[in-house]
Amino acid sequence: MTGAVAKPTIGIIGTGAIGGFYGMMLAQAGYDVHFLLRSEFRAVAERGLQLHSAVHGALTLNPVQAYSAAEDMPPCDWLLVGAKTTSNRDLAPAIVQAAAPNARVLLLQNGLDVEDSLRELLPDALHVLGGLCYICVHRQGPGVITHQALGAVHVGYHSGPAADDPSRAAIVEEGAGLFRAAGIDAQAMANLHQARWQKLVWNIPYNGLSVLLGASTTPLMADADSRELITSLMAEVIQGATACGHEVPAGYAEQLLQVTQRMPDYWPSMYHDFLHKRPLELEAIYARPLAAAKAVGCELPRIEAMYRSLSFIDRRNT
Numbered sequence: 590m591t592g593a594v595a596k597p598t599i600g601i602i603g604t605g606a607i608g609g610f611y612g613m614m615l616a617q618a619g620y621d622v623h624f625l626l627r628s629e630f631r632a633v634a635e636r637g638l639q640l641h642s643a644v645h646g647a648l649t650l651n652p653v654q655a656y657s658a659a660e661d662m663p664p665c666d667w668l669l670v671g672a673k674t675t676s677n678r679d680l681a682p683a684i685v686q687a688a689a690p691n692a693r694v695l696l697l698q699n700g701l702d703v704e705d706s707l708r709e710l711l712p713d714a715l716h717v718l719g720g721l722c723y724i725c726v727h728r729q730g731p732g733v734i735t736h737q738a739l740g741a742v743h744v745g746y747h748s749g750p751a752a753d754d755p756s757r758a759a760i761v762e763e764g765a766g767l768f769r770a771a772g773i774d775a776q777a778m779a780n781l782h783q784a785r786w787q788k789l790v791w792n793i794p795y796n797g798l799s800v801l802l803g804a805s806t807t808p809l810m811a812d813a814d815s816r817e818l819i820t821s822l823m824a825e826v827i828q829g830a831t832a833c834g835h836e837v838p839a840g841y842a843e844q845l846l847q848v849t850q851r852m853p854d855y856w857p858s859m860y861h862d863f864l865h866k867r868p869l870e871l872e873a874i875y876a877r878p879l880a881a882a883k884a885v886g887c888e889l890p891r892i893e894a895m896y897r898s899l900s901f902i903d904r905r906n907t
């Protein structure tokens with residue numbers, strides 16, 4: 590007996606930019622990682638996954654433990670959901686199928702309350718967690734992922750059998766620990782709601798403006814009018830978060846502007862969805878924060894106008 594603890598088996602549900610990037614990093618760190626794919630299954634089964642990373646260099650994973658059906662996957666201790674929030678309800682059967690008893694299901698997604706619609710379709714024994722990914726990554730082609738910058742993951746507990754704070758905290762730490770073991774900066778978040786609101790301070794302005802103005806971060810930051818829009822939208826998100834009882838650290842918006850200014854030119858994931866005529870994550874990123882703020886008497890008129898404009902575009906695009 591060596592006393593060594595076996596590494597958990599990890600399943601990636603939705604191997605796109607996020608699922609592919611974090612799955613590859615975990616596989617490279619020695620984890621047993623199984624990837625569920627849909628349209629790119631054949632390409633990845635034949636040619637593997639490739640990562641072109643400005644941070645980690647070029648990586649190839651070949652062969653890949655790739656699956657086109659969850660029934661073929663082994664029971665996984667951790668399931669990382671990397672699909673868009675628009676497919677969460679549809680993914681429940683695959684998650685149930687691939688989950689080991691007491692598995693931890695971590696949604697690596699943007700937006701507010703994205704766990705709720707999935708949670709009600711999952712067995713009580715499964716732990717559901719949320720993860721906020723601070724990263725610039727996109728799919729360049731089937732099984733080919735480009736990573737431009739950053740990479741940190743903030744993990745928080747949503748719901749499940751861990752009834753008290755110490756056991757929840759231990760599971761969140763376990764999740765953050767997976768990423769750290771793979772060389773990725775990860776933080777445990779005491780309050781998932783607060784963490785989700787905080788991430789929206791970036792996503793609400795930039796995701797939507799990239800579609801509405803057809804512009805990536807560098808021109809959005811360079812132009813006085815779009816920059817004014819960004820800062821006023823950020824202020825509204827913070828107003829909504831505060832009204833809902835979530836404190837955003839002082840100076841946070843300014844810090845995000847500086848980070849964005851230093852980032853390479855970046856098209857947010859919503860723009861890629863628009864370009865490929867996929868549904869936009871409007872419910873998660875706009876409708877739910879607006880509804881939550883409205884429920885406590887807080888109107889967010891700029892975000893509301895943005896949401897209605899994006900809804901119009903989305904209906905005509907898909």
Ligand SMILES: NC(=O)C1=CN([C@@H]2O[C@H](COP(=O)(O)OP(=O)(O)OC[C@H]3O[C@@H](n4cnc5c(N)ncnc54)[C@H](OP(=O)(O)O)[C@@H]3O)[C@@H](O)[C@H]2O)C=CC1
Binds near residue numbers: 602626628673699858
């Ligand atoms: N990209 C980024 O830099 C960041 C993204 N995020 C968030 O991360 C989440 C994921 O985004 P991203 O990785 O960019 O999205 P992608 O579109 O790159 O990836 C989504 C993947 O999920 C797959 N998928 C969807 N439904 C199923 C299904 N039923 N079965 C199997 N696979 C499925 C898609 O397959 P198919 O090709 O068949 O559609 C695709 O491979 C989003 O919530 C986004 O907002 C957060 C921070 C940064």
Ligand SMILES: CC(C)(CO)C(=O)C(=O)O
Binds near residue numbers: 855857
């Ligand atoms: C660009 C970045 C890093 C902003 O936090 C991001 O995580 C996103 O696109 O959602």
